[in-house]
Each structure stands twice: as C-alpha cells, then as structure tokens.
Amino acid sequence: MSEVYSYRELVDLLNRYARSYYTEDAPEVPDAEYDRLYRTLVELETSDPSIIAEDSPTRRVGDAVLSSFDKVTHKVMLMSMGDIFNNDELLDFDRRMREFVGTASVEYCAEPKLDGLAVSLIYESGILVQAATRGDGRVGENITANARTIKAIPLRLSGKSVPDYLDVRGEVFMPRDGFERWNENARQNGGKVFANPRNAAAGSLRQLDSKITARRPLTFNAYYVGECRGLELPDTQYGRLKTLESLGLPVNPHIRVVNGVQGLREYYEDILTKRSGLNYDIDGVVLKLNSLQLQKEMGFTAKTPRWAIAYKFPPEEMMTTLVDVEFQVGRTGAVTPVAKLQPVYVGGATVSSATLHNEDEIRRLGLKIGDTVIVRRAGDVIPQVSGVVEHKRNGTEKEIIFPEVCPECGSKIERLEGESVARCTGELVCPAQLREGIRHFVSRDAMDIEGFGDRIVEELVSSGKVKNVADLYFLTENDLSSLLLDPGNDNHKPRLLGTVTAKKLVMAINKSRVVPLDRFIYALGIRDVGSSTARTLASHFERLSDLMKADFNALTNLPDIGTVGAEHIVDFFREPHNLEIIDRLVAKPWESLFSAGIELSPLPQRSETDALALPLAGRTYVLTGTLESMDRNTAKEKLQELGAKVSGSVSKKTYAVICGADPGSKLTKATELGLRVIYEEEFLQNLSKLSLAEKQ
Ligand code: 9MJ
Numbered sequence: 001m002s003e004v005y006s007y008r009e010l011v012d013l014l015n016r017y018a019r020s021y022y023t024e025d026a027p028e029v030p031d032a033e034y035d036r037l038y039r040t041l042v043e044l045e046t047s048d049p050s051i052i053a054e055d056s057p058t059r060r061v062g063d064a065v066l067s068s069f070d071k072v073t074h075k076v077m078l079m080s081m082g083d084i085f086n087n088d089e090l091l092d093f094d095r096r097m098r099e100f101v102g103t104a105s106v107e108y109c110a111e112p113k114l115d116g117l118a119v120s121l122i123y124e125s126g127i128l129v130q131a132a133t134r135g136d137g138r139v140g141e142n143i144t145a146n147a148r149t150i151k152a153i154p155l156r157l158s159g160k161s162v163p164d165y166l167d168v169r170g171e172v173f174m175p176r177d178g179f180e181r182w183n184e185n186a187r188q189n190g191g192k193v194f195a196n197p198r199n200a201a202a203g204s205l206r207q208l209d210s211k212i213t214a215r216r217p218l219t220f221n222a223y224y225v226g227e228c229r230g231l232e233l234p235d236t237q238y239g240r241l242k243t244l245e246s247l248g249l250p251v252n253p254h255i256r257v258v259n260g261v262q263g264l265r266e267y268y269e270d271i272l273t274k275r276s277g278l279n280y281d282i283d284g285v286v287l288k289l290n291s292l293q294l295q296k297e298m299g300f301t302a303k304t305p306r307w308a309i310a311y312k313f314p315p316e317e318m319m320t321t322l323v324d325v326e327f328q329v330g331r332t333g334a335v336t337p338v339a340k341l342q343p344v345y346v347g348g349a350t351v352s353s354a355t356l357h358n359e360d361e362i363r364r365l366g367l368k369i370g371d372t373v374i375v376r377r378a379g380d381v382i383p384q385v386s387g388v389v390e391h392k393r394n395g396t397e398k399e400i401i402f403p404e405v406c407p408e409c410g411s412k413i414e415r416l417e418g419e420s421v422a423r424c425t426g427e428l429v430c431p432a433q434l435r436e437g438i439r440h441f442v443s444r445d446a447m448d449i450e451g452f453g454d455r456i457v458e459e460l461v462s463s464g465k466v467k468n469v470a471d472l473y474f475l476t477e478n479d480l481s482s483l484l485l486d487p488g489n490d491n492h493k494p495r496l497l498g499t500v501t502a503k504k505l506v507m508a509i510n511k512s513r514v515v516p517l518d519r520f521i522y523a524l525g526i527r528d529v530g531s532s533t534a535r536t537l538a539s540h541f542e543r544l545s546d547l548m549k550a551d552f553n554a555l556t557n558l559p560d561i562g563t564v565g566a567e568h569i570v571d572f573f574r575e576p577h578n579l580e581i582i583d584r585l586v587a588k589p590w591e592s593l594f595s596a597g598i599e600l601s602p603l604p605q606r607s608e609t610d611a612l613a614l615p616l617a618g619r620t621y622v623l624t625g626t627l628e629s630m631d632r633n634t635a636k637e638k639l640q641e642l643g644a645k646v647s648g649s650v651s652k653k654t655y656a657v658i659c660g661a662d663p664g665s666k667l668t669k670a671t672e673l674g675l676r677v678i679y680e681e682e683f684l685q686n687l688s689k690l691s692l693a694e695k696q
Contacts, residue, residue: 005037005040007041007044007051007053008053010037010040010041010044011041011053011055011056011057013037014034014037014038014041014057015055015057015154015155015156015158016028016158017029017033017034017037018034018057018151019154019158019248021034021151021652022151022152022219022250023152023154023248023249023250024250025652025673025674026674027652038057038058041056041057041058042058045058054127054128054155054156055127055128055154055155055156056155057155059148059155060148060149060150060151060155060214061149061211061214062145062149062209062210062211062212062213062214063145063148063210063211064145065208065209065210065211066145066208066209067208068208069141069142069143069208070141070142071135071139071140071141071142072130072132072135072139072140072141072142073138073139074120074132074135074137074138074139074140074226075167075226075227076167076226076227077137077138078118078120078134078135078137078140078169078226079137079300079303079304079305080137080303080304081286081304081305081308081309081310082301082304082308082309082310083284083309083310083311083312084309084310084311084312085311085312087265089311090261090264090265090268090311091261093287093309094106094260094261094264096306097289097307100294100297100298100306101289101294104260105259105260106259106260106289107257107258107259107289107290107291108257108258108259108263108264108287108288108289108290109236109237109238109241109255109256109257109287109288109289109290110255110256110257110258110263110264110267110285110286110287110288111223111252111254111255111285111286111287111288112252112254112255112271112278112282112285112286113282113283113284113285113286113310113312114171114173114221114223114252114280114281114282115171115173115197115198115280115281115282115283116171116172116173116174116197116198116201116280116281117133117134117171117172117173117198117201117202117205118133118134118169118170118171119131119132119133119134119143119147119169119170119171119172119205119220120132120134120140120167120168120169120226121147121153121166121167121168121169121170121222122165122166122167123157123162123163123165123166123168124164124165125162125164126156126157126162126163127155127156127157128144128147128148128153128154128155128156129144130142130144131143131144131146131147131148131153132144133205143205143206145210145213146204146205146207146210146213147172147205148210149210149211149213149214149218150172150213150218150219150220151219152218152219152220152221152250153220154247154248154249156248157247157248157249158247158248159246159247159248161231162231162247163228163229163230163231163247164229164230164231165227165228165229165230166225166227166228166229166231166247167225167226167227167228168222168224168225168226168244168249169222169223169224169225169226170220170221170222170223170224170249171220171221171223172201172205172218172219172220173197173198173201173218173219173220173221173280173281174197174198174200174201174204174216174217174218174219174280175197175217175219175279175280176197176278176279176280176281176378176379176381177279177651178216178217178218179194179196179197179200179217180381181217182194182200182216182217187357187358187360187361187420188420190360193361193364195374195376195386195387196281196317196376196378196386197280197281198281200216201218204216204218205218219250219280220250221250221251221252222241222244222249222250222251223241223251223252223255223286224237225240225244231243235291235292235293236257236290236291236292237288237289237290237292237295238255238257238290240292241255253672253674254271254274254672257290264287264311267285267287268285268311271285272313274668274672275313275348275379276347276348276378276379276380276665276668277379277380277664277665277666277667277668277669277672278379278668278669278672279379279669279672281316281378282313283312283313283315283316284310284311284312284313285310285311285313286308286309286310286311287308287309287310287311288307288308289307289308294307295307295308314345314347314348315346315347316346316347316376316377316378317346317374317375317376317386318344318345318346318374318375319344319372319373319374319375319389320341320342320343320344320351320372320373320375321341321342321370321371321372321373322339322340322341322367322368322369322370322371322372322373322385323340323341323342323369324340324369325337325338325339325340325356325362325367325369325400326338326340326353326407327402327403327407328432329406329407329408329424329430329432329433329436330432330433330436331433331436331437331439331440331525332423332433332525332527333406333423333424333425333426333427333430333433334421334422334423335403335406335413335421335422335423335424336355336356336357336358337355337356337357337358337359337361337362337400337402338353338354338355338356339353339354339355339356339367339373339385340352340353341353341354341373341375344375346375346376346377346383347376347377347378347379347383348377349377351375351377351383353383354375354382354383354384354385355382355383355384356385357420358420358421358422359402359415359420359422360420362400362402365385365387365388366388366390367385367388367400368388368393368397368398368399368400369397369398369399369400370396370397370398371388371389371392371393371397372388372389372392372393373385373387373388373389374386374387374388374389379665380665402422406424406425406426406430406432408424408426408430408431408432409424409426409429409430409431409432410426411424411425411426411427411429411430412424412425413425428468428577431461431462434461434466434467434468435457435458435461437469437525438452438457438460438461438466438469438472439452439454439457440523440525441469441472441523441524441525442457442472443523444632444633445519445522445531445633446519446522446523447512447515447519447520447523448512448515448519448633449472449505449508449509449511449512450504450508451501451504451505451508452505452508455485455486455487456483456485456497456505458486459483459484459485459486460472460475460483463483465479465483468581469523469581469585470581470584470585470596472509472596473509473513473584473585473596473597473598474594474596475505475506475509476506477499477502477503477506478502479502480497480501480502480505480506481496481497481498481499481501481502482496482497483496483497483502484496484497485497512598513596513597513598513599514598514599514601515598515599515600515601516538516600516601516602516637517538517542517543517544517600517601517602518531518534518535518537518538518539519531519534519633520544520586520598520600521534521537521538521544521547522534524572524578524582526568526569526572527565527568527572528564528565528568529565529568529569532560533560533561533565535640536558536559536560536561537558537561537569538602540558542602543600543602544582544586544600547569547573548573548579548582549573550569550570551570552566552567552570555569555570583595584596585598586598586599586600613643614642614643615642615643615690616639616642616643616644616690617643617644618643619643619644619645619655619656620644620645620646620647620653620654620655621639621644621645621646621647621654621655621656621657621658622646622647622648622649622650622654622656622657622658622666622670623635623636623646623657623658623660624657624658624659624660624663624664624666624667624670625659625660625661625662625663625664625667626660626661626662627658627660627661627680627683628660628661628680629680629684635658635683638687639658642687642690649666650666650669650670650673650675651673652673654670654673654675655675655676656670656675656676656677656678657670657675657676657677657678658678658679658680658683659677659678659679659680660680
C-alpha cells in the first residue's frame with residue numbers, strides 16, 4: 001500500500017487498532033498490517049526523537065529502571081469492599097438497601113469480581129499521566145511506567161468529548177491463557193513460576209524495570225470513577241461504565257443491571273456457571289446500587305461503602321494434605337510425578353490428584369509427603385499444587401524420592417542435560433509406554449477406533465495379547481470376548497468382555513483400515529508430531545514412503561517443523577522396530593502375508609496459491625458440542641478441505657465457533673469474546689453452498 005500518514009495520524013491509527021484488538025476484542029486489521037505501520041512509526045521517531053508523542057505506542061515497551069516506587073496519595077480513597085458468602089447474607093444486604101431506598105425492589109449494577117490488583121489511572125486532558133496501586137487505599141505506589149506497558153490501558157482517551165480530569169479505577173490482571181503459557185515456559189526454562197494469576201499480576205506490576213512488565217501478559221478492566229471533571233457523567237454506575245467504554249477504556253462484558261434480590265441471585269448463579277469458561281479468574285460478583293445519588297446518600301462505614309458488597313464464590317484454591325506421590329509413565333516414556341491428595345472440593349469438583357509436572361517442580365515447591373499443600377483448580381485447566389504451607393509441618397513429613405528406574409518396567413530413567421523431562425528408557429519393554437501408545441493410536445484424531453477404553457487397553461497389554469499397535473489388527477472376536485476386565489472397584493468381580501462388545505470392537509478395527517495419511521502419521525505417536533504437524537507432513541509428502549525417506553533438511557524446510565521436531569521424525573523412521581510395525585500395518589497383501597492391510601488415502605495436493613484461493617482460507621474455526629449430522633473428524637476435514645484451520649481452543653484469533661448439542665466451555669468463551677457462533681443447521685447450509693462453489 002502506498003498511503004502516506006502524518007506522524008499524528010500514524011499514532012492515532014495504531015492506537016485505534018490496538019484498542020480494537022485489546023479492548024474491543026475485534027481486530028480491524030491483520031497483525032502484519034499493525035506491525036508494518038508500527039515499523040514506520042519507529043523509523044519516524046528514530047529520525048526525529050523530538051516528535052515522540054505522550055501516547056505513542058512505542059512508549060509501551062518500558063522505560064528507565066527505577067530504584068524504588070514513589071508514593072502517591074490518592075485524592076479520593078480507593079475503597080475496599082465488604083464480603084458476603086451465602087444467600088442469607090445476600091437477603092440481608094438487599095433488605096438494608098430496600099429499607100434505605102424505601103422501595104419494594106432496588107436496581108443494582110452487578111459485576112464480576114475480578115481477582116487481580118486494583119489501580120487508579122489519572123487522565124489529564126485525555127492523556128494517561130499517572131497510574132498508582134491501591135496500597136492501603138490512601139497511599140499507593142506510582143506505577144505509571146509499568147501501566148503504560150499494558151496494551152489494554154489507553155495512553156490517550158478516545159471519543160468525542162474527553163474530560164479535563166479523570167481518576168478511573170479498575171483491575172489489572174493476567175488472563176488464564178497468558179498465565180498458563182508463562183508458567184509452562186518458565187517450568188521448561190527455569191524462569192519464575194507463579195502460584196496463580198493474581199500473584200503473577202502483582203509480581204509483574206511490582207517490577208522496577210518496566211521492560212520486564214512489558215513482557216508479561218497483563219490486561220485491565222475499568223469499573224469505577226473516582227473523580228471526573230469537565231465531563232458530565234450519567235447518574236448511574238452502569239451509565240458511567242458505558243461512558244468509560246466510549247472513552248476507550250475496557251469494561252467487563254458481563255456487567256448487567258438487575259432488579260431486586262431475585263435479580264442478584266440469578267446474576268450470581270449465571271456468572272458462577274460461566275466462571276470456568278472465562279479466560280480470567282474471578283472470585284465472586286460485586287453488587288452495587290445503580291443510582292449514584294443513592295450511593296452518595298448511603299455513604300461509607302469506616303472502611304467500606306454501604307451501597308456495595310462482594311458476594312464471594314467458593315474458592316478455586318484450597319488446602320489439603322499430600323498423601324503420596326506417584327510416578328506415571330507416558331507414551332514417550334516421560335515420567336510425570338502426580339500428587340495424590342486427601343480429596344478436597346475446589347473450583348467446583350472434588351480433586352484427589354494433581355500434576356506435579358517434573359522433578360524440578362517438586363524441588364521448586366519444596367514439597368514433602370504429608371505436607372499441607374495449596375491446590376488450585378481454575379477453569380478447564382488440570383488441578384495444580386501451587387504451594388506448600390510450611391508452618392503446618394510437624395516433622396513427620398517425608399522427602400520425595402524421584403525414582404531411578406521405571407515403576408512399570410524397571411528400566412533406567414534418564415534425564416538428558418538441559419531437559420526438564422525424565423524418561424523411561426524401556427521403550428519396547430515398558431507396558432506403560434505401550435498402553436499409552438495404544439490409547440493414542442486408537443484416539444479420535446488418530447485411527448479413531450471406537451470402544452477401546454482404558455480397561456480394555458490395560459488388559460490387552462497385561463495379557464500379552466497386544467505387544468504393539470499392529471497386533472490390534474490381528475485380534476479375533478475370541479481374543480477379545482475372553483478378556484477379563486478388572487472393574488476397578490473392590491466390591492465387584494472381574495467380568496468377561498463378552499461376544500457382543502467383542503464383535504463391535506472388531507468392526508471398529510476393520511472400519512479403521514482405510515485412513516487419511518495425516519491421521520495415520522499422527523497415530524504413530526512420533527514425539528512432537530501433533531495433528532497439525534501430521535497434516536503438514538501429509539500434504540507435503542504424498543506418500544508415507546516419501547516421508548520415511550525425508551532427511552533433516554527437507555523436514556525443517558516445512559512450515560511449523562523445527563529442528564527438534566525434525567530430529568524426532570528422522571529418528572523415528574530410523575528405528576528398526578518402528579519400521580517393522582509400520583510394515584505390518586501398511587504392507588500390501590502381496591508384499592506380506594502378515595499385514596494389517598491399512599490403506600492410506602493421500603490428502604488432495606494443492607499449491608500454495610490454490611490454498612489461499614479456498615473460500616475459508618485464513619479463517620480459524622473451533623468445534624464444540626456434538627453435531628448430529630456428522631462426527632467431529634468429518635466436520636474438521638470438511639472445513640479443512642475448504643481451506644479453514646480448525647483449532648482445539650477458542651481465542652481472539654478464532655473466526656467462529658461451530659456449536660453442536662451440549663456445547664462445553666468453548667461456547668462460553670466464544671460468547672465472552674463476542675465471536676460468531678454457528679449452529680449446526682447454518683453450518684450445514686454454508687458447507688453445501690461452499691462445497692458447490694468449490695467444485696465449479
Ligand atoms: C472488581 N474487583 O472486579 C470494584 N471490582 O468498585 C468491581 N471492584 C470496585 N468493582 C468500587 N467490579 C470499588 C471497587
């Protein structure tokens with residue numbers, strides 16, 4: 001594009017794009033366009049630093065390192081909020097409000113209670129001039145340099161009329177996906193692991209070097225006006241939030257006006273249901289009188305407003321006892337320590353085990369058996385042990401000893417230099433690796449062989465009937481029907497699998513004998529080769545034999561395949577035992593009498609330009625729930641044939657979510673992000689229209 005922007009236009013445009021991305025969750029332009037304009041801006045500022053504006057996005061990368069934070073005295077105190085925990089206390093709160101207001105039903109502004117750090121932002125003539133932490137409510141710390149790095153905080157207010165002075169309050173927090181990504185990376189690279197997103201936000205905001213804050217995935221929501229001059233504000237809390245929104249400040253999308261105690265109760269229940277699907281931690285709802293006039297009349301107690309209350313949710317962190325640590329061996333031999341816990345109700349479920357990731361994590365936490373630990377279960381993430389309560393120790397706690405040999409096969413456990421993962425070296429002799437390998441092989445995105453539950457796989461391996469995945473294809477109805485399944489429950493006797501189930505299993509195995517190449521590659525369980533890499537490989541190498549011959553360079557030239565992945569692929573196809581299994585799976589009947597005879601269907605080849613011309617090119621879809629008309633794999637393939645990407649998780653990059661019956665938390669998240677949701681009927685209509693157009 002050959003447009004020429006003035007410096008001011010460029011700053012405004014970039015700020016607008018950032019706002020639509022970070023505040024409105026509705027990107028206007030692709031990331032590449034933002035990056036291109038940003039580079040132009042940097043060039044302009046480098047050639048003449050005197051032009052750098054207060055609100056230039058380049059000022060978000062961090063400033064000089066401070067030796068300490070200055071103290072800031074808040075002109076208007078930052079209040080704290082009283083807590084309630086049950087319905088009786090809610091009734092009490094509403095009764096107090098009704099008695100004061102003198103009406104039968106009171107209007108409230110109901111808001112999710114974000115679990116981060118309260119801050120005050122001061123805008124003068126629309127420019128962010130100061131950010132401060134809450135501190136004790138009266139005196140906080142000046143964190144302006146750090147706040148500037150948070151993309152959701154506008155450096156300049158937008159909109160038609162901007163106040164001369166605005167003190168806006170809100171919460172800085174770390175979204176769950178950013179927190180998980182941060183910790184995952186820290187665990188692998190020895191960085192700082194945080195116990196929960198709140199600590200992560202606090203630790204990030206407390207950095208004296210704002211360049212460090214700039215690297216942390218923080219965000220912000222505004223929820224209260226401390227003071228405003230030079231702009232008439234609406235006389236309700238909700239109206240004021242709408243004004244804040246119109247000034248370019250992000251406001252939580254789940255805030256509602258509700259009536260009476262019934263409205264409050266329904267709101268609480270509704271947000272509680274949505275909680276696990278949100279991408280951020282909330283610890284309750286905040287209920288405020290909606291009328292500013294009534295708020296003013298009610299005033300404050302010594303510490304808290306009389307006109308608002310925090311109705312807390314059951315906690316997502318609880319204390320319990322670490323009873324034992326077990327070591328589980330995965331498909332690739334990775335040994336994962338798993339905490340066995342005294343069962344505890346946390347985050348909406350009873351938790352009795354939690355991952356401990358690896359040996360370093362045990363050391364980092366300083367964990368001992370018998371310890372009182374903090375268990376965190378938030379959203380869809382698997383439960384974690386986030387800390388140890390050391391002062392609860394009584395001296396009987398025992399050290400955790402990481403095993404030197406595999407608990408399942410006795411082979412040596414090895415941990416390579418620089419790797420956080422320890423692995424069982426037993427490979428072929430290790431029943432755990434075989435079990436997990438079979439589970440993966442039969443799974444939905446791999447060979448999709450229905451009916452092979454954990455117990456059946458376990459028994460097939462322990463009885464010696466299946467020694468590798470190729471053996472599955474030689475199982476007879478007799479082999480299967482005579483399997484004795486352990487019910488996993490002391491009160492019940494083992495039971496025979498029976499002929500009906502056996503027949504179904506054999507049919508499922510037979511059905512999988514024709515399979516697309518990418519699914520077969522994925523099923524092989526090569527380290528680092530997930531479904532999407534398998535697809536890349538299948539579309540590049542038309543035949544399995546070509547992939548098997550591919551060298552390191554040919555592989556690293558492909559998109560999404562790094563040096564480590566390429567090495568794993570090359571190593572996999574060098575291993576004689578793997579070659580033997582592949583041969584038994586796919587050899588033609590005339591080549592081998594002992595072949596499973598699996599037929600691999602190649603992916604239709606497309607040139608890159610063809611692919612870009614496909615109707616759904618560049619769009620990412622997510623599937624949730626059960627479609628009536630087709631299974632998930634078919635839906636996925638149909639979308640991919642039309643050029644779409646199909647992802648397992650919802651993010652801002654998702655174009656639309658396709659929703660079947662009983663959708664999960666992905667639908668909640670999609671709604672939260674304001675994404676398009678397509679239901680089955682519309683999906684089918686679109687598919688048939690697009691497929692027809694494709695063929696023409
Ligand atoms: C949180 N934490 O989400 C307030 N809050 O309003 C909401 N906190 C608040 N409002 C006035 N939604 C003081 C604090």
